[in-house]
Amino acid sequence: MIETINLTKKYGKFTALDSLNLKVDKGTVFGFVGHNGAGKSTTFSILSTLLAPTSGTAFVNGYDVTKNPKMVRKYIGYMPDFFGVYDQFKTDEYLDFYGASYGIPLEERQKLIPQLLELVNLTDKKDAYVDVLSRGMKQRLCLARALIHDPEVLILDEPASGLDPRARIEMREILRELKSMGKTIMISSHILPELAEMCDEIGVINGGKLVATGRVEEIHQQLQANKVLKVLILKDIDKAIRFFEDIPSVSNIQLSEQRENLLSFSFEGTDEEQVDLLKKALDSGLMILSLSQEESNLEDIFLEITKGVE
Ligand SMILES: Nc1ncnc2c1ncn2[C@@H]1O[C@H](COP(=O)(O)OP(=O)(O)OP(=O)(O)O)[C@@H](O)[C@H]1O
Secondary structure, eight states, rough: OEEEEEEEEEETEEEEEEEEEEEEEEOOOOEEOTTTSHHHHHHHHTTTTTOOOOOEEEEETEEEEETTHHHHHEEEEEEEESSOOOSSSSHHEEEEEHHHHHHHHHHHHHHHOOOOOHHHTTTGGGBBBGGSOOOOHHHHHHHHHHHHOOSEEEESSSTTTTTTTHHHHHHHHHHHHHHHHHHHEEEEEHHHHHHHHHHHHEEEEEETEEEEEEHHHHHHTTTTTEEEEEEEEOOHHHHHHHHHHOOEEEEEEEESSSSSTTEEEEESSOOOHHHHHHHHHHTTTOEEEEEOOOOHHHHHHHHHHEOOOO
16 A cells, blocks of 8 residues: 655755665554654655655555655545644634545535544534644644545554643544554654554664564564573672673673672573573583573663664
8 A cells, every 4th residue: 555665865965764665555554663853754745745755666555656646645644743723713614624625525525524523533622713722632633634535545643742641542542443444554653662552563764764664573573682681690790790791692781780699681692592591601600590581662672673873
């Protein structure tokens, strides 16, 4: 449904998107995660035909975003990260204005707008002026606006940013409903756990490059090779530190602040190599009480994948 091939965008000499290749299948909710400035909005602007790529191509439902922008716009509903709302409009007038801009006949709009307001839980606000809506309500109104022409694809740039937990849950539920309607959704955030809850697949972008992609569990696995191990030593902790310092696949050795005989370090290796490491440590006479692997959570994973790149 969405595909980018070597998509590149340069602003002057600065490369904001660097040969981005990604694919989002029909009906998938795809989370696009990256730090501020990673290139998420640039990608979304290109997909929404608002920005031309420097090189590479992008397709929405088979249509090239640069060669066939009109068709792409038919299929895509875009919710930008910053959006203006016309304050003098009432909520339903606002949607009516956008519906008319898309050429939807009046009679159809009159049926459609109450349905959209219902979908985004704003029915009781239909007569409220847009400027008195809360931030969460404005976000939902903007989502309704993106849905006005019943697009198959939704591009949502940080729809949950600045929302309180309750408003976020509400947004998540609306997205679930949209997914059940068969929409393909691409949604960005800089918070991986938040996205993981609502997405089928995740793509991690860093410095304009896609650094990891797949189902959440797959991303976990991609990082399995880089784990944090904890070793509890019975005695002679200095000897243990010297031993682990000499192992090339071990880095970032740290002594626990809570327990003086607990070491932790990063280990790059497979499970078999981990077994070998333990065997070697015991053979060298280290008195190891236990060795355990720290469970990494999604936020750790995200920081690990994106570390070192501004
Ligand atoms: N019009 C522009 N001119 C020059 N540089 C730009 C322009 N738009 C974006 N950039 C730069 O391109 C990079 C990617 O920006 P982009 O807005 O795509 O990132 P983002 O991942 O959406 O970040 P955020 O989470 O902060 O919205 C950033 O370094 C940004 O400063």
